[in-house]
Amino acid sequence: MIKKIQILLIEENRILREGITSLLAKQQDIKVIDYNNAEDILLLINNLKPDVVLIDIELKYHNSLQLIKDIIAKYKDCKIVALDLIPTQADIVEYIKAGVLGFILKEADNTRFIKAIRKVARGLKVLPPKLTGAVFSQIAVNNNTNSKSTELSQQVKMTKREQEVIKLIADGLTNKEIAQDLNISAYTVKSHVHNILKKLSIHTRVPIAKFYETTKSNANAASTSSLNK
Numbered sequence: 001m002i003k004k005i006q007i008l009l010i011e012e013n014r015i016l017r018e019g020i021t022s023l024l025a026k027q028q029d030i031k032v033i034d035y036n037n038a039e040d041i042l043l044l045i046n047n048l049k050p051d052v053v054l055i056d057i058e059l060k061y062h063n064s065l066q067l068i069k070d071i072i073a074k075y076k077d078c079k080i081v082a083l084d085l086i087p088t089q090a091d092i093v094e095y096i097k098a099g100v101l102g103f104i105l106k107e108a109d110n111t112r113f114i115k116a117i118r119k120v121a122r123g124l125k126v127l128p129p130k131l132t133g134a135v136f137s138q139i140a141v142n143n144n145t146n147s148k149s150t151e152l153s154q155q156v157k158m159t160k161r162e163q164e165v166i167k168l169i170a171d172g173l174t175n176k177e178i179a180q181d182l183n184i185s186a187y188t189v190k191s192h193v194h195n196i197l198k199k200l201s202i203h204t205r206v207p208i209a210k211f212y213e214t215t216k217s218n219a220n221a222a223s224t225s226s227l228n229k
Contacts, residue, residue, distance in 0.1 A: 004031040005121045008050035010067075011083075012036050012059050016106070020054070023110055030117065041067065042074055051121045054081045054104075057095065065098055072099035081120050092127065102126035158199065165192045169205055170212035 007024055009032055011017035017034050024032040033048065035041070045053065053071065057064040064082070071078050081102035082095045092103050102120040104113060116126040158166065161182075168178045175193065179186040193205065200211060 002029050004029055005052060005118065006048065006050045007032040007117065008045065008048060008053045009034040010036075010041060010053065010055045010059070012056070012061060016056070023113065024117070027114060030114075042070065045071065045075055045078065050078075052079045052081055052117060054083060054117070056083045057087070057091070058084060065095065068095065068098045068100060079120050079123065081117065081126070158196065162192055162196055162199075165189065166196060166208055166212050169193070170209040 021032050021034045024030045080100045082100045083104050085106045102116055104116050119126050175186050175189045179189045
C-alpha cells in the first residue's frame with residue numbers, strides 16, 4: 001500500500017481552498033486536510049504531523065509570515081510550501097529565510113502544482129522556474145553572515161580578469177569606465193559581466209558588490225589564520 005503524502009492546507013478563500021483540495025484529493029499518493037483558520041494551527045500540526053503544510057501567504061485574518069516563523073520555531077523539520085498569485089522576488093526571499101521549502105504560484109498548472117508538492121515532501125526546494133537560481137543565490141550573496149555566502153564564494157571560480165571586473169563593479173564603475181580602466185573594449189567587459197552573472201546565478205549587477213566583499217573577507221580571514229599558525 002502506498003504511503004500517502006499528508007498535506008495540511010491553510011487557505012481562507014473557500015473557492016480556492018475547495019479547488020486545491022479537489023485537485024489534491026484526486027491523487028492516489030496524496031491525502032489533504034483543508035483548514036480555514038490559523039488560530040490553532042500549531043496544535044493541529046502537532047496532532048496531525050503532516051508531511052507538507054501548504055499556506056497561502058495572503059491570508060486575510062492572519063500574518064502568514066509570522067505564522068510560518070512560529071511553525072518552524074516549534075517544528076523545525078516541518079516542510080512548508082507558500083502559495084501566492086504574483087509574489088515579488090523580495091517576498092520569496094523573505095519567506096525562504098523564514099523556512100519555507102517551496103513557493104508555488106496560484107496560476108501554476110495542475111501538473112506543476114502536484115510535482116511541486118511531491119518534491120517538497122521529499123525535502124527538495126521548489127520555486128517558480130524562472131526565479132529559482134536567482135533567488136537562492138541572492139540569499140547566499142546578500143547575507144554575509146550566512147554560511148551559504150561563504151560556501152558560494154569558495155565554490156565559484158572566477159578568472160583573473162573576471163576578478164578584476166568584479167572589483168571595479170564593486171567600486172561603482174560602469175561598463176564603459178571598466179573598459180577604459182582595463183584598456184579593453186566595452187563589448188569584452190559586457191561579456192565578462194555576462195559570465196559573472198551566469199556563474200553567480202543572478203540577473204543584475206547589484207549583488208556582485210556583496211559577493212566581492214564576501215570573497216575579500218574570506219581571503220583576509222584565511223590570510224590572518226595562516227599568519228597566526
